[in-house]
Amino acid sequence: MSVAPQRRGRRIMMTPGELDAFLAAQRTCRVATVSAGGAPHVSALWFAWDGGALWLYSVVRSRRWAQLGRDPRAAVVVDSGEEYGELRGAELAGRVEFVGEVPRTGGPCPELVAVEPLFARKYFGIDEMPHDGRHAWARLVPERIVSWDFRKLGSP
Template sequence: MNQRARIVMSDDEVTAFLRESRKLQLGTINPDGTPHMVTMFYGLVDGQIAFWTYGKAQKTLNIGRDPRVTCLVEAGDDYFDLRGVLVYGTARLIDAPDAVLDIGMNITRRMTGAGEDEASDELRGYVEHTGRKRVAYLVEPTRVVSWDHRKLTTPASA
């Protein structure tokens, strides 16, 4: 078995890793073709990456022109601790106010560590206020690449 095959995460490992993480690096395409990279907090909706942003943000303009995105979620500081999931996909615009609010609440709960039942009126008020100028996106994956270098420290199975 080659080293690349040894470090690939299973579908369940990818799902767990995305559920445990909170931030991603989002890549969109600028008008001149260069990458536009930003760090975003994200949520999960039916297993898909969801994020929200201001309607006039550069990433919003870029996605409006070309909906292809790349999302990198990574962890680890040392080589044998590196883990990551790279999702190539298409960003689908969500602009219905209730759906934007739901995604905003999902992301904000993950950011703050508040549980589903712990969303206070104050937290909801903040999300409603900031959500008035936001749109949300669901990333429909076209390809997923993963790695878990921790697997390199265990013997390869025969």
């Protein structure tokens, strides 16, 4: 993964280790896609981060999935914090690609061997991914990552 360096906000940007820990711990992201007419669409989704890619587990009969099929460009925001001094997050942008069968039924897929147990443990507390025949995987390898951690500013 070659990610463009963050130019602004270097003082509050997360280190690679901080970013990995943050993305591994957070549970919900917001995915922005583009309709055929150019209108933006944002939706919440569960995800897994493997240190190099953001794995999105989406219902295949969703507007998000259809839009990604037409135009694979996406931006994803993961953030947390309530008060100004607690705000932290990351925006990851790039192109997604669909991985595995659509919808996913659990057939062999070497690319999903590591990510499915990671996701299953994170969200279901089990080691094996339950497949419902309605969801499938999209992988976003970020071309650009911007991060922020306002806790680094300290108290005023």
